[in-house]
Amino acid sequence: xxxxxxxxxxxxxxxxxxxxxxxxxxxxxxxxxxxxxxxxxxxxxxxxxxxxxxxxxxxxxxxxxxxxxxxxxxxxxxxxxxxxxxxxxxxxxxxxxxxxxxxxxxxxxxxxxxxxxxxxxxxxxxxxxxxxxxxxxxxxxxxxxxxxxxxxxxxxxxxxxxxxxxxxxxxxxxxxxxxxxxxxxxxxxxxxxx
Amino acid sequence: xxxxxxxxxxxxxxxxxxxxxxxxxxxxxxxxxxxxxxxxxxxxxxxxxxxxxxxxxxxxxxxxxxxxxxxxxxxxxxxxxxxxxxxxxxxxxxxxxxxxxxxxxxxxxxxxxxxxxxxxxxxxxxxxxxxxxxxxxxxxxxxxxxxxxxxxxxxxxxxxxxxxxxxxxxxxxxxxxxxxxxxxxxxxxxxxxxxxxxxxxxxxxxxxxxxxxxxxxxxxxxxxxxxxxxxxxxxxxxxxxxxxxxxxxxxxxxxxxxxxxxxxxxxxxxxxxxxxxxxxxxxxxxxxxxxx
Numbered sequence: 187x188x189x190x191x192x193x194x195x196x197x198x199x200x201x202x203x204x205x206x207x208x209x210x211x212x213x214x215x216x217x218x219x220x221x222x223x224x225x226x227x228x229x230x231x232x233x234x235x236x237x238x239x240x241x242x243x244x245x246x247x248x249x250x251x252x253x254x255x256x257x258x259x260x261x262x263x264x265x266x267x268x269x270x271x272x273x274x275x276x277x278x279x280x281x282x283x284x285x286x287x288x289x290x291x292x293x294x295x296x297x298x299x300x301x302x303x304x305x306x307x308x309x310x311x312x313x314x315x316x317x318x319x320x321x322x323x324x325x326x327x328x329x330x331x332x333x334x335x336x337x338x339x340x341x342x343x344x345x346x347x348x349x350x351x352x353x354x355x356x357x358x359x360x361x362x363x364x365x366x367x368x369x370x371x372x373x374x375x376x377x378x379x380x
Numbered sequence: 381x382x383x384x385x386x387x388x389x390x391x392x393x394x395x396x397x398x399x400x401x402x403x404x405x406x407x408x409x410x411x412x413x414x415x416x417x418x419x420x421x422x423x424x425x426x427x428x429x430x431x432x433x434x435x436x437x438x439x440x441x442x443x444x445x446x447x448x449x450x451x452x453x454x455x456x457x458x459x460x461x462x463x464x465x466x467x468x469x470x471x472x473x474x475x476x477x478x479x480x481x482x483x484x485x486x487x488x489x490x491x492x493x494x495x496x497x498x499x500x501x502x503x504x505x506x507x508x509x510x511x512x513x514x515x516x517x518x519x520x521x522x523x524x525x526x527x528x529x530x531x532x533x534x535x536x537x538x539x540x541x542x543x544x545x546x547x548x549x550x551x552x553x554x555x556x557x558x559x560x561x562x563x564x565x566x567x568x569x570x571x572x573x574x575x576x577x578x579x580x581x582x583x584x585x586x587x588x589x590x591x592x593x594x595x596x597x598x599x600x601x602x603x604x605x606x607x608x609x610x611x612x613x614x615x616x617x618x619x620x621x622x623x624x625x626x627x628x629x630x631x632x633x634x635x636x637x638x639x640x641x642x643x644x645x646x647x648x649x650x651x652x653x654x655x656x657x658x659x660x661x662x663x664x665x666x667x668x669x670x671x672x
Contacts, residue, residue, distance in 0.1 A: 198636045199420055201395040220636060221643070236396045238456050241418040245636050248629075269396070282455065296455060302479035303502055307389055323393050324457065324479075362392040 191376050194219040194229035196255075198245035200237020200270060204361035208369045209233075222250045231264040231376045234271025236323065236359050239296070242270055243286045252287075259289045264352045266372045272355035273326050280329055290353045291332030298327045298344070298357075312347060312356075313338040318367045320346070320358035327357050349375075390504035390524035394480075394588040397421055397457070397525075397611055401601070401632045402590070404428045404615040407446075408453035410624070417628035421457040421479070423613065424450040429486050429533030430616035430655065433665065438488045441469040444476050451476075459506070464671040465491025467500075474503045480525070482506045483518075485670035486532045486615075495671060498522025508592065510543045510668055512550035512579070516571035519587055526585055528609070529668035530593015533616050535657030537594040537603065539668055544591060544607045555583045593668070596621070596655050598634030598648050605638035622652030 190213070195205045197218035206216035217229055232255065234242070246252040259265055259275075267275045274286040278293040299305070305323045312318045320341065328345035331337065339347035339356070346357040347368075354375060360368040383391075400420025405411040406428060414422050426442040427435065441462050451458045457479035462469035464483055469490075473481050483496055485508050498505040499522035508529035509515035515526045528547070530540030554565060554576060562580050566573040578586050591604035592613035601612050614631055621627045630647040637643035660666075 197399065199399040199418075201398060203398070204395060221640065237398070238396070238400065238420045240415055240456060241400055241420045241632065244416075244418040244629075245633065248633060249636075301451075301477045302393060302457060302504065303474075303477050305389055305393060307385060321389065321392055323389075323396055359392065362395060 190215050191231070191373055192217055192229045193373075193376070194225065194232045196232060196234050196242070196246070196251070196271075198249065198251070199241045200235040201359070201361060202235045205233050205235050205268075205369075208361050208366055212366050212369055212373060214373055219251065220249070222254055225251070225254055228258065228263070231266070231372065232258070233372075234265065234267040234274050235361070236269035236271065239270040239273035239286065240284065243274060243284060246274075246286075256287055256289070259287060259353070262352045264354070264372065264376045266354040268356050268359055268361065269323065269325055272328075272357060275353055275355055276328075290350050290355065291335055292328045292348060292350070292355070293330045294326045295329050296326050297324050299325055308341060310339055310341055310346075312367055313371060315367055315371065318360065318365050319363045321362050322346075322358050325357040328355075384499075386502055387499070387522065387524065391587050393504050394506070394525040397590075398588060399636060400611045401628075401635050402459065402611070402613045403618055403628060404613075405450060405619070408449050410619055411450045411454045411458075413625055414618075414628055415454045415456050417625060418632035419456060419628065420611070421459055422450065422454060423459045423461065423482065423615070425461055428616045428619060429667075430535075430620050431533075432486060433533040433658075440487060441466070441472065444472060447473075447478065448476055451478075461487055462496075463487040464489040465494050465496060467496045470496055470501060470505075474501055478503060480504050480506055483523075484508065485529055485667045489670050495521050506590075508668070508671070509547070511546045512554070513569040513571055514672060515547060515585055515589070516569065516575045516579070519575055519585070520572050523587065525588045525590065527590040527592040527613055530591070530595070531660055532593045532667055533658075534594050534660060535596040535617060535620075535655045536660050537596070537600050538660055540591050540593045540595065540604060541607065543668070544604065544609060547585075547589070548608055551579055551583060551585070554579050595631070596657065597651075598630045598644055601631050601634040602638040602644055605635055611635060617655055620655035622654075627651050627654075
């Protein structure tokens with residue numbers, strides 16, 4: 187790596203600090219994105235953290251970030267969405283009328299494992315790289331995916347991680363664990379020009 | 381400190397609320413207004429603190445039916461309160477799959493000695509604290525999230541400020557100690573050594589810390605965030621104000637943009653009347669004194 191990769195972590199609501207910490211451990215620079223001015227210069231990639239997609243979607247629109255970020259995603263900027271971030275990127279949400287970036291050819295189910303008491307942890311293979319710890323927190327899963335979507339993980343038959351071109355999504359939260367595998371994978375998407 | 385998998389998971393659940401606003405609601409319509417305004421969770425209760433204060437008497441856990449109606453109305457997490465020490469109320473709330481239980485001084489305490497042993501539950505708990513000692517005792521009992529007590533139902537921010545400043549000052553003091561002084565400090569604060577050691581090493585509480593009690597304006601929310609809160613609870617401040625919808629959205633934006641006075645000015649404009657408020661010197665019941 188010749189220069190430090192800068193990843194913007196969307197910081198309107200949710201567990202953004204944990205992503206910044208994980209990126210820091212991997213030698214990347216993390217920048218919190220709260221307003222339009224934080225997007226210049228354009229970072230090398232963007233992370234949409236876990237939190238509440240309803241709150242995040244509204245704050246993204248009100249701040250003007252939504253209109254700035256959508257063309258960046260369409261233009262191929264590498265992006266990674268965890269949990270609520272997956273919901274923001276999904277083309278279709280089967281149990282919600284709301285739509286956000288709708289950039290990725292996947293259908294997701296929000297709160298697919300039930301309420302907070304349905305939250306759980308497990309380990310499973312990610313992208314054929316090896317087992318990683320997986321924290322599912324009121325998590326969504328992908329109920330169907332288009333033909334250009336590459337499935338990277340499954341749990342109990344459901345798709346829990348996937349990639350389509352410049353877009354990576356996971357149902358689970360690697361940022362609350364000490365395992366940097368998924369973030370390394372995302373940084374390699376950035377350094378390979380996705 | 382080694383904690384159970386469930387405790388780790390519950391602490392991580394609370395992290396997803398950070399940078400967000402948790403709003404008190406008493407009916408499904410209010411819950412939907414809160415969700416549409418960008419609340420990261422709602423607190424379902426029959427009466428908001430300002431009304432509890434006015435009504436006096438004994439206030440208890442809300443009717444499970446009313447809580448279930450709110451759960452059905454929104455997709456964001458729903459919290460509910462039980463009385464301090466009332467583990468049977470907590471068991472009922474867990475049975476209806478509440479997302480978080482607030483063991484709360486806003487309700488009448490059921491036990492003036494023991495808090496609930498929250499390690500016996502799978503559902504995460506949030507508890508109020510006025511200082512580091514209270515916070516760490518609640519965490520030792522199994523709380524996965526802490527909030528300042530503030531003085532609920534008053535619209536007076538002074539107590540929440542006092543509690544957060546007290547917490548910060550004590551954390552700074554513990555951080556600056558030599559490691560061998562932590563044993564004595566743990567004795568003095570009446571908290572487990574391992575928890576205090578984690579504060580010494582990390583310079584923060586081991587769980588998410590929100591501000592609560594008396595927050596009524598976007599500026600109040602920004603003040604608490606700048607003092608180090610990781611999010612805010614707004615109780616009476618929204619639905620006791622002139623334009624709840626607008627005020628709710630404004631406080632949500634203020635929490636995200638707490639360091640940006642231009643945005644704060646913009647969202648503070650034209651909000652209509654704030655809740656009336658009671659000065660802390662005018663009240664007879666100090667809820668924050670409940671449960672130490």
